Amino acid sequence: MLQSQSLVSTQEEASETGLSRRHFLKGSVAGIVISMTLPMAGMKQALAAGNTQTDANAFVRIAADNTVTVLIKHIEFGQGTFTGLATLVAEELDADWSQIRAEHAPANVKLYANLFFGLQGTGGSSSIANSYQTMRQAGAKAKQILLQAAAAKWNVPMSSLKVKNGVIFGANGKRAQFGELVELAATLPVPKAEPVLKSPEQFTLIGTDVPKLDSPAKSSGQANYTQDVFKDNMVVAVIARPPAFGAKVKAVNADAALASPGVEAVKTIDAGVVVYANSTFNAIKGRRALQVEWDYSNAETRSSTELFRDFNAKLATPGKTASTRGSVAKAASSALNTVEFEFNFPYLAHAPMEPLDAVIQLHRESQNKKVTAWFGSQIPTTDQAAIAKVFGITPEQVDIQTQLAGGSFGLRAQQDSGLAIEAAQATKAFANQPGKAETPVKLVYTREDDIQGGRYRPMSVHKMKGYLGENGALLGWEHDIAIQSIVANSAFSGLIQNGIDATSVEGAHNQPYSVPNLDVRLHDMITGVPVLWWRSVGHTHTGYAVETVIDVLLQRAEQDPIAGRLALLKAHPREAGVLKALDRLQQQAGPVPAGRARGIAMVKSFGSYVAQMAEVSKGSDGKPQVHKIWCTVDCGLVVNRNVVTAQIEGGIGYGLDAILHGEVTLGEGGKVEQSNFHNYTIMRINEMPDIQVELVKSAEAPSGVGEIGTPPVGPAVANAWRRLTGELVTTLPFDKALEKDVS
Amino acid sequence: MTIKLTVNGQPRVVNVSDDTPLLWVIRDELKLTGTKFGCGMAMCGACTVHVNGQPQRSCVLPAGAAQNLNITTIEAVEADQEQGGREAAVIKAAWQELDVPQCGYCQSGQIMSAIGVLKAHPKPTDDDIDNGMSGNACRCATYVRIRKAIHLAAEKLEA
Numbered sequence: 001m002l003q004s005q006s007l008v009s010t011q012e013e014a015s016e017t018g019l020s021r022r023h024f025l026k027g028s029v030a031g032i033v034i035s036m037t038l039p040m041a042g043m044k045q046a047l048a049a050g051n052t053q054t055d056a057n058a059f060v061r062i063a064a065d066n067t068v069t070v071l072i073k074h075i076e077f078g079q080g081t082f083t084g085l086a087t088l089v090a091e092e093l094d095a096d097w098s099q100i101r102a103e104h105a106p107a108n109v110k111l112y113a114n115l116f117f118g119l120q121g122t123g124g125s126s127s128i129a130n131s132y133q134t135m136r137q138a139g140a141k142a143k144q145i146l147l148q149a150a151a152a153k154w155n156v157p158m159s160s161l162k163v164k165n166g167v168i169f170g171a172n173g174k175r176a177q178f179g180e181l182v183e184l185a186a187t188l189p190v191p192k193a194e195p196v197l198k199s200p201e202q203f204t205l206i207g208t209d210v211p212k213l214d215s216p217a218k219s220s221g222q223a224n225y226t227q228d229v230f231k232d233n234m235v236v237a238v239i240a241r242p243p244a245f246g247a248k249v250k251a252v253n254a255d256a257a258l259a260s261p262g263v264e265a266v267k268t269i270d271a272g273v274v275v276y277a278n279s280t281f282n283a284i285k286g287r288r289a290l291q292v293e294w295d296y297s298n299a300e301t302r303s304s305t306e307l308f309r310d311f312n313a314k315l316a317t318p319g320k321t322a323s324t325r326g327s328v329a330k331a332a333s334s335a336l337n338t339v340e341f342e343f344n345f346p347y348l349a350h351a352p353m354e355p356l357d358a359v360i361q362l363h364r365e366s367q368n369k370k371v372t373a374w375f376g377s378q379i380p381t382t383d384q385a386a387i388a389k390v391f392g393i394t395p396e397q398v399d400i401q402t403q404l405a406g407g408s409f410g411l412r413a414q415q416d417s418g419l420a421i422e423a424a425q426a427t428k429a430f431a432n433q434p435g436k437a438e439t440p441v442k443l444v445y446t447r448e449d450d451i452q453g454g455r456y457r458p459m460s461v462h463k464m465k466g467y468l469g470e471n472g473a474l475l476g477w478e479h480d481i482a483i484q485s486i487v488a489n490s491a492f493s494g495l496i497q498n499g500i501d502a503t504s505v506e507g508a509h510n511q512p513y514s515v516p517n518l519d520v521r522l523h524d525m526i527t528g529v530p531v532l533w534w535r536s537v538g539h540t541h542t543g544y545a546v547e548t549v550i551d552v553l554l555q556r557a558e559q560d561p562i563a564g565r566l567a568l569l570k571a572h573p574r575e576a577g578v579l580k581a582l583d584r585l586q587q588q589a590g591p592v593p594a595g596r597a598r599g600i601a602m603v604k605s606f607g608s609y610v611a612q613m614a615e616v617s618k619g620s621d622g623k624p625q626v627h628k629i630w631c632t633v634d635c636g637l638v639v640n641r642n643v644v645t646a647q648i649e650g651g652i653g654y655g656l657d658a659i660l661h662g663e664v665t666l667g668e669g670g671k672v673e674q675s676n677f678h679n680y681t682i683m684r685i686n687e688m689p690d691i692q693v694e695l696v697k698s699a700e701a702p703s704g705v706g707e708i709g710t711p712p713v714g715p716a717v718a719n720a721w722r723r724l725t726g727e728l729v730t731t732l733p734f735d736k737a738l739e740k741d742v743s
Numbered sequence: 744m745t746i747k748l749t750v751n752g753q754p755r756v757v758n759v760s761d762d763t764p765l766l767w768v769i770r771d772e773l774k775l776t777g778t779k780f781g782c783g784m785a786m787c788g789a790c791t792v793h794v795n796g797q798p799q800r801s802c803v804l805p806a807g808a809a810q811n812l813n814i815t816t817i818e819a820v821e822a823d824q825e826q827g828g829r830e831a832a833v834i835k836a837a838w839q840e841l842d843v844p845q846c847g848y849c850q851s852g853q854i855m856s857a858i859g860v861l862k863a864h865p866k867p868t869d870d871d872i873d874n875g876m877s878g879n880a881c882r883c884a885t886y887v888r889i890r891k892a893i894h895l896a897a898e899k900l901e902a
Contacts, residue, residue, distance in 0.1 A: 078883045079844030217846030219838035221817030222776020228776035281767040284848035353781050353848040353882050406848025407882050447782040653884020686873035688886035
């Protein structure tokens with residue numbers, strides 16, 4: 001999602017203030033809370049109030065019943081943050097895995113910021129990378145507190161004690177479980193010394209396959225999502241949105257909707273017209289009876305055909321330079337061959353299994369307003385501020401209870417906090433009615449709302465030229481991209497440097513292959529279609545373009561796809577490393593079966609390196625059948641191999657689905673033509689290839705995992721398809737490209 | 744109107760219009776939230792329940808038509824040994840052992856369908872699995888592990 005911009009880390013704050021006072025919860029479950037980042041000012045205030053309960057929640061809570069709860073500052077939506085971050089704590093704490101629990105941390109940017117972002121949020125495949133040290137330190141500090149208590153209890157030096165699997169051992173058979181020490185620990189000052197973290201050879205949990213904390217609940221229907229939040233007196237809301245993006249409400253006839261069973265109100269907000277009812281079905285039914293007239297004067301009414309035409313036309317005009325070296329003009333004039341490419345990438349929906357939803361309630365306690373929001377907030381800091389603004393209160397008055405989410409793939413990380421604002425406005429509008437001030441409102445999206453609701457992976461057109469010399473030597477490379485900025489005019493516009501939105505060109509402006517003359521240019525497009533980051537963002541299209549082009553050029557030069565790439569990666573050892581590992585897998589895989597072909601691709605994204613080989617045949621429908629994907633991954637130190645492998649499998653599946661089928665198109669008047677899974681085709685189990693993943697051993701710091709499996713699969717399949725059929729696919733999805741071939 | 748249903752072996756009475764999909768009765772009226780909403784048109788399988796022991800998509804079954812039928816949801820599917828309870832327990836255990844779920848939202852439906860596959864094919868082939876499970880979408884693409892878990896459950900049931 002986002003490239004890293006290191007800001008002052010909260011760790012630095014903690015070491016400056018030192019933790020020299022006691023922190024404990026008074027009168028509640030006898031547990032100790034380990035604060036890593038309590039700023040001095042806040043602590044003074046807390047103590048001055050005679051209140052021993054700190055305002056600063058923390059990362060580790062140990063209870064008298066011996067459970068260790070890790071507060072997770074990154075939302076869990078399937079990528080394994082609960083398990084991963086808890087593992088880091090459990091390792092340094094020397095806890096037993098069975099006593100570990102995880103829950104979402106509250107919204108509090110001072111304590112729970114993503115250290116790469118400077119605000120609290122999940123994305124950019126950064127959860128482990130930015131938390132690796134912090135969570136380990138939290139676990140180590142918690143262990144110090146317990147050791148100190150045991151030492152005090154047994155009157156022995158701390159250095160004489162050992163810890164293993166949640167038990168502290170002293171001399172002469174003395175032992176104590178964590179829970180037994182909590183009450184005493186809470187009365188002692190926090191040890192000042194910085195604990196020494198383990199070295200990797202000492203790891204007993206990190207690097208293994210600890211079972212996932214959320215698997216039991218998710219395997220028995222017990223896991224709760226925003227959809228499953230029910231509050232007393234709650235109403236359910238659905239929004240009637242305009243048929244074209246940017247159209248506004250002109251007139252509403254709510255008579256039939258209000259007469260529909262269970263409907264309680266109809267209100268207009270920025271996003272459209274809200275229908276509130278006493279149940280989800282009644283809200284959906286009520287909305288069907290709603291009559292809305294729309295004002296299209298500021299709407300995006302172009303069709304996809306017209307948009308692609310406009311994007312194409314823009315490429316003929318000068319663009320902004322994203323990167324340049326040498327002289328492409330010289331390369332062009334001395335080239336023996338010039339190969340040109342044009343790629344067309346469609347809008348893509350995220351379509352997580354749980355459509356967007358949020359429950360918001362306004363509380364009025366003696367004129368003091370407070371808002372609670374239950375939803376899968378992926379960027380709590382900006383969502384909190386956006387909700388606060390709607391209600392005219394401060395962010396501190398907004399309590400976000402982050403829920404498990406049924407998938408995101410980027411959809412829940414909204415740079416404009418769109419969902420949070422819709423839900424807040426919907427709640428506020430209902431609450432303004434007499435006697436309804438504290439009604440909780442659950443906003444839900446139907447699948448149609450989801451597929452047609454915008455926030456798509458941006459469409460784009462790429463034009464590329466490869467200039468070849470003798471024996472196909474790659475002399476020069478030109479790459480022009482026409483695409484809409486994801487972050488312009490948003491809280492994340494800082495990602496635009498020198499007029500270039502980093503998310504538009506990542507993977508293209510810094511493509512790793514050594515070519516002496518290179519120009520990469522961005523052509524900013526503006527449309528009324530809302531766009532958003534979609535699993536691996538810019539790499540979803542630049543990866544396909546770069547890896548297809550390099551493969552074609554190497555083939556023309558009669559180079560082996562792996563050896564040829566390696567020859568151009570002399571300055572990039574980790575890229576080369578995953579390709580060499582893939583080569584070994586290719587050797588092991590033996591000869592290609594008749595009727596099939598293999599294709600290679602390698603993409604570095606989010607700090608990690610991935611190479612893939614796809615084995616493809618032509619199905620009876622004339623379309624690719626993908627039998628197997630071999631995948632090598634260098635993501636630095638691996639916290640949980642099983643979780644990483646699952647993320648790679650998932651990323652491959654997500655990427656393959658999009659390449660084969662994914663497409664949102666706008667028809668006449670800018671109306672989205674797809675609406676549900678009958679016409680927004682998604683991949684099913686029968687299309688899922690076998691997958692073999694090899695995690696390259698690495699002692700480097702952990703780098704991104706969640707998104708990295710996605711970029712290489714498209715080009716790997718395309719390269720295999722081209723080698724099988726001779727057909728170069730440059731318009732996606734394959735369903736569209738091969739339409740003409742299907743009899 | 745008053746609708747009488749048998750859900751998880753219990754008689755339940757709800758007051759909804761008879762065109763209300765069973766899914767919403769289960770979720771909004773009975774507060775059994777293990778069964779999920781994904782599409783509303785039987786294209787994703789997240790809403791799969793058992794009707795007289797057979798997997799059905801509850802989002803397209805009107806409450807009025809669900810009267811006089813035995814409805815079982817994920818919460819209680821193990822209890823009825825006759826109607827797939829034995830398969831259910833083993834499947835849930837296999838799902839946990841292989842850490843099948845990622846976001847987990849589709850998995851109740853996947854499990855309910857998988858029970859149907861194993862009841863019909865105690866030693867399922869990959870084709871049996873494809874045919875029985877292709878109505879259950881998973882955007883996290885946990886398909887590789889779903890397949891493995893069904894095979895693992897079949898082995899355990901055979902033992």
